[in-house]
Amino acid sequence: MRENAWKPQIDQATGPERAVAYPAHTDVEIGFLDRPGAPDLFLRRVRPPEPRARLLLLHASLVHSEYYVPFALRLAALGIESWLPDLRGHGRSGGTRGYTRSWSEALADAEWAFAAMSRGSNLPVMAAGESYGGLLAYSAVKAGLIHPSACIFLSPAFGIFYRPSPAAWWILEKIGLPAFGWLRPLRALPAEGITEDPSVGRAFMRDPMCNRRYTLAFLLRMMVEQRSLTIPDPAWSQPTLVLLSGGDPITDNTVSRGIFAENPAVEVREAAGGLHSLVADKPVWAASQIGDWLRDLAL
Numbered sequence: 001m002r003e004n005a006w007k008p009q010i011d012q013a014t015g016p017e018r019a020v021a022y023p024a025h026t027d028v029e030i031g032f033l034d035r036p037g038a039p040d041l042f043l044r045r046v047r048p049p050e051p052r053a054r055l056l057l058l059h060a061s062l063v064h065s066e067y068y069v070p071f072a073l074r075l076a077a078l079g080i081e082s083w084l085p086d087l088r089g090h091g092r093s094g095g096t097r098g099y100t101r102s103w104s105e106a107l108a109d110a111e112w113a114f115a116a117m118s119r120g121s122n123l124p125v126m127a128a129g130e131s132y133g134g135l136l137a138y139s140a141v142k143a144g145l146i147h148p149s150a151c152i153f154l155s156p157a158f159g160i161f162y163r164p165s166p167a168a169w170w171i172l173e174k175i176g177l178p179a180f181g182w183l184r185p186l187r188a189l190p191a192e193g194i195t196e197d198p199s200v201g202r203a204f205m206r207d208p209m210c211n212r213r214y215t216l217a218f219l220l221r222m223m224v225e226q227r228s229l230t231i232p233d234p235a236w237s238q239p240t241l242v243l244l245s246g247g248d249p250i251t252d253n254t255v256s257r258g259i260f261a262e263n264p265a266v267e268v269r270e271a272a273g274g275l276h277s278l279v280a281d282k283p284v285w286a287a288s289q290i291g292d293w294l295r296d297l298a299l
Helices: 065-076 103-118 132-142 166-180 198-206 216-227 253-259 283-297
Strands: 027-033 041-047 053-058 080-085 125-130 150-154 240-245 266-271
Touching: 027 065, 027 103, 041 065, 041 103, 053 065, 053 103, 053 132, 065 080, 065 283, 080 103, 103 125, 103 132, 103 216, 125 132, 132 150, 132 216, 150 283, 166 216, 240 253, 240 283, 253 266, 266 283
Parallel strands: 053 080, 053 125, 125 150, 150 240, 240 266
Antiparallel strands: 027 041, 041 080
């Protein structure tokens, strides 16, 4: 890590729902994780004065880590130090925009960031993610690449409502992915269904670092991973909190519930209302649920 690249950053969150009360002397820093032979990862780190745990929080597919800074400040009030990387091809990190050659590349990002966060610390280390980031964090644990003390998944993209027919899926996976994986939509993806907050929606639409035209390969590799999940997953043993949005029009909550059905290590809680992004629509609720759960977990 290039320590001399770290510098302060000021949170610009506004509005009553986004007003953040956090401890004095909380540091919000930025820098890069250098990786030989792979794209460097841009990283934001939100550190309270006396952290009691560290959390790797992986972002959703459309956005990048900047959108999670106000939420990380809420977590700082709970004593949690958050590490927020931009995954490759997202935000300020290296790599082709909205593209990965394989799912293993995405897993390597999570593994590298988690290792950097864990290094030189005796604090408990946790893994979390929203939407695509939740799927990636879960997959990294299943692959044995990261070993968190606990996991938190927010609106995880374990399943989406778009389900092609078997014939259509065969064409997409066997022909579309190898031959046309580089294709991008002619029109940028809309922000409908992500958030009820018009200001956040406008930010998505205007932010040139948001991936509103990610490649067919990116989408299909995520869907391949989704289709490989074990439902239910009796082998999952990590203490886990799953937070779902009751009004989510993008991810299928029944898949998340099915994966962790009757699993004593997992607690699933669902917010009333809100669209896909809990961090955008229900940050107060989500942070309070995490705080209550961590107290019960005595972590």
